[in-house]
Amino acid sequence: MTGAAPLLEVRNLVKHFPVGGGLFGGPRGIVRAVDGVSFEIRRGETLGLVGESGCGKTTTGRCILQLERPTSGQVLFEGRDLTTLDEAELRPVRRKIQVIFQDPYSSLNPRMTVGQIIAEPLAVHGIEPDRTARGDRVRDLLRRVGLLPQHADRYPHEMSGGQRQRVGIARALAMEPALIICDEPVSALDVSIQAQIINLLEDLQAELGLTYLFIAHDLAVVRHISDRVAVMYLGRIVEMTDRKSLYDEPLHPYTRALLAAVPIPDPELEARRERVVLGGEVPSPLNPPAGCVFHPRCPIVVDRCRAEVPPLREVKPGHWAACFLA
Amino acid sequence: MVRAVDDVSWDIAEGETVALVGESGCGKSVSALSVMRLVPSPGGRIVSGKIVFKGRNLLDLSEEEMRRVRGREIAMIFQEPMTSLNPVLTVGRQLTEGLEIHLGMSSADARRRAMELMAMVGIPDTARRLSQYPHQFSGGMRQRIMIAMALSCQPSLVLADEPTTALDVTIQAQILELMKDLSRRLGVAMLIITHNLGVVARYADRVNVMYAGRIIERGTAREIYANPRHPYTLGLLRSVPRLDEPRRERLAPIDGQPPDLTRLPPGCAFVPRCAFRVDRCLEQAPALRPVAADGHVAACWEADRVTRQTAEASR
Numbered sequence: 001m002t003g004a005a006p007l008l009e010v011r012n013l014v015k016h017f018p019v020g021g022g023l024f025g026g027p028r029g030i031v032r033a034v035d036g037v038s039f040e041i042r043r044g045e046t047l048g049l050v051g052e053s054g055c056g057k058t059t060t061g062r063c064i065l066q067l068e069r070p071t072s073g074q075v076l077f078e079g080r081d082l083t084t085l086d087e088a089e090l091r092p093v094r095r096k097i098q099v100i101f102q103d104p105y106s107s108l109n110p111r112m113t114v115g116q117i118i119a120e121p122l123a124v125h126g127i128e129p130d131r132t133a134r135g136d137r138v139r140d141l142l143r144r145v146g147l148l149p150q151h152a153d154r155y156p157h158e159m160s161g162g163q164r165q166r167v168g169i170a171r172a173l174a175m176e177p178a179l180i181i182c183d184e185p186v187s188a189l190d191v192s193i194q195a196q197i198i199n200l201l202e203d204l205q206a207e208l209g210l211t212y213l214f215i216a217h218d219l220a221v222v223r224h225i226s227d228r229v230a231v232m233y234l235g236r237i238v239e240m241t242d243r244k245s246l247y248d249e250p251l252h253p254y255t256r257a258l259l260a261a262v263p264i265p266d267p268e269l270e271a272r273r274e275r276v277v278l279g280g281e282v283p284s285p286l287n288p289p290a291g292c293v294f295h296p297r298c299p300i301v302v303d304r305c306r307a308e309v310p311p312l313r314e315v316k317p318g319h320w321a322a323c324f325l326a
Numbered sequence: 327m328v329r330a331v332d333d334v335s336w337d338i339a340e341g342e343t344v345a346l347v348g349e350s351g352c353g354k355s356v357s358a359l360s361v362m363r364l365v366p367s368p369g370g371r372i373v374s375g376k377i378v379f380k381g382r383n384l385l386d387l388s389e390e391e392m393r394r395v396r397g398r399e400i401a402m403i404f405q406e407p408m409t410s411l412n413p414v415l416t417v418g419r420q421l422t423e424g425l426e427i428h429l430g431m432s433s434a435d436a437r438r439r440a441m442e443l444m445a446m447v448g449i450p451d452t453a454r455r456l457s458q459y460p461h462q463f464s465g466g467m468r469q470r471i472m473i474a475m476a477l478s479c480q481p482s483l484v485l486a487d488e489p490t491t492a493l494d495v496t497i498q499a500q501i502l503e504l505m506k507d508l509s510r511r512l513g514v515a516m517l518i519i520t521h522n523l524g525v526v527a528r529y530a531d532r533v534n535v536m537y538a539g540r541i542i543e544r545g546t547a548r549e550i551y552a553n554p555r556h557p558y559t560l561g562l563l564r565s566v567p568r569l570d571e572p573r574r575e576r577l578a579p580i581d582g583q584p585p586d587l588t589r590l591p592p593g594c595a596f597v598p599r600c601a602f603r604v605d606r607c608l609e610q611a612p613a614l615r616p617v618a619a620d621g622h623v624a625a626c627w628e629a630d631r632v633t634r635q636t637a638e639a640s641r
């Protein structure tokens with residue numbers, strides 16, 4: 001990699017949500033959804049963010065967009081700290097950071113045609129003020145995402161899940177973004193369609209030089225699409241490295257447990273495979289354990305893990321892990 | 327009219343785990359709901375067929391007789407435990423209800439049995455947990471309760487409809503290990519409905535693959551994965567990225583869209599997406615026929631040509 005400045009840099013991001021007091025004004029709690037997360041994404045790169053539900057990966061994405069204002073920390077996009085900008089200043093920035101959601105159906109207005117859905121941001125942001133040119137642009141975008149010009153007249157409910165996700169992608173592309181946050185973009189789709197959408201995202205990245213933050217829980221999909229991967233657990237990054245090192249030599253016991261839990265579509269292999277089933281459940285972010293947040297489930301826990309939080313450290317060049325024993 | 331399930335036959339033996347695999351709308355859930363005679367009505371109905379359970383055709387039973395089969399002899403586990411548990415009843419009440427109704431237990435006995443069941447599925451602190459409501463449990467714990475409820479009356483058959491789809495991968499592994507272990511120890515026949523090919527590979531003895539309301543391939547799990555003979559099965563297996571193999575430059579999706587059940591083509595329903603199609607496929611729907619040993623059948627005219635190598639070459 002060159003020494004060029006990263007497109008996005010997240011530094012010590014913290015997002016705490018206060019939860020309402022009890023019925024009788026009992027003590028309020030704090031959900032530590034994101035608790036000190038740092039990473040960077042270089043231009044043209046895909047960073048995968050994996051973890052189980054409630055680990056804070058979606059909140060991290062929302063904090064980057066400033067849809068949630070972080071409790072503390074910095075979000076540097078093209079060198080500017082977005083946390084210091086007000087709503088008016090954020091408007092042009094939001095154009096450059098787009099999101100693709102998990103459920104394209106609930107993120108598309110059911111009363112608008114596909115053409116209107118894609119044209120709206122072009123008009124609102126003044127990207128294409130001329131009506132005729134806007135129509136051309138919509139057709140061009142539809143073609144880019146593998147749909148036909150006549151799809152512009154359809155409504156979202158007339159399309160399949162995969163087609164709707166293509167519409168969601170076209171709408172994001174309409175803004176000519178630099179960064180796209182893909183939040184579980186294929187997990188609601190049928191298996192045979194997932195591969196279509198992943199190939200499309202890769203093609204678009206190659207054509208348009210896009211940068212992706214790819215948030216997902218499917219480790220196989222994340223390995224396929226990402227250049228580097230960060231693994232989150234209970235609001236923290238526990239391991240981060242390039243995709244090859246992460247899958248070939250995972251250093252954190254949680255990463256190893258995650259990889260072991262993924263069933264492989266081959267009965268012969270599965271019959272020979274050793275079962276390592278991680279016990280227990282993810283603790284509540286309302287009351288995270290002291291020391292290493294993973295220690296209550298960790299198969300190799302030592303005394304120190306119960307008392308001290310292991311920092312994310314560079315164990316090997318470019319391979320970071322938050323574990324004393326890594 | 328939508329033919330959600332069209333001429334589907336499958337069987338399951340005692341202590342066996344059979345998978346019903348397919349994508350959304352392929353008819354796998356309706357097929358299982360039919361066994362329970364729970365196809366929503368009005369709207370759906372079973373037009374024809376037989377459901378033979380321990381020698382009796384369930385479709386001939388009265389509603390009263392069927393109620394004794396449901397829960398007692400055949401139990402069901404659903405995908406989303408939060409929507410299938412009653413939010414205003416304690417977990418203990420929901421566990422003991424079946425025991426009292428189906429097995430005629432006294433409330434004290436039922437309570438004791440409910441605690442045993444909770445311990446069996448790995449829920450600690452059973453006495454306290456029994457008086458809690460579903461919302462006080464995590465997703466994984468709720469699914470354990472569903473499993474405990476399903477097994478409470480010692481059914482011979484459990485129909486599990488996407489039992490772990492809503493769960494995280496480490497919890498999914500826990501739940502599936504638990505189900506497999508219970509099925510082995512108690513000799514329960516387990517039908518797992520899923521779209522997850524990894525889950526099938528890990529847990530199923532035999533596999534039925536469904537597409538557009540029909541079973542298009544069936545065989546032992548080993549045979550289906552090693553030697554898929556229907557282009558759809560082959561396409562599914564090829565389209566998922568795998569952690570045990572080197573990363574491929576590009577994924578191999580199945581082209582086209584999932585079938586629209588209201589507008590199925592006259593011949594084989596997979597034709598619009600099939601790389602192996604010949605003229606005959608457009609006119610005649612192929613029936614299941616033997617393609618290899620061990621009861622491996624596939625519904626494809628060109629099954630002899632369908633292999634991983636030819637699929638690679640046809641791209």
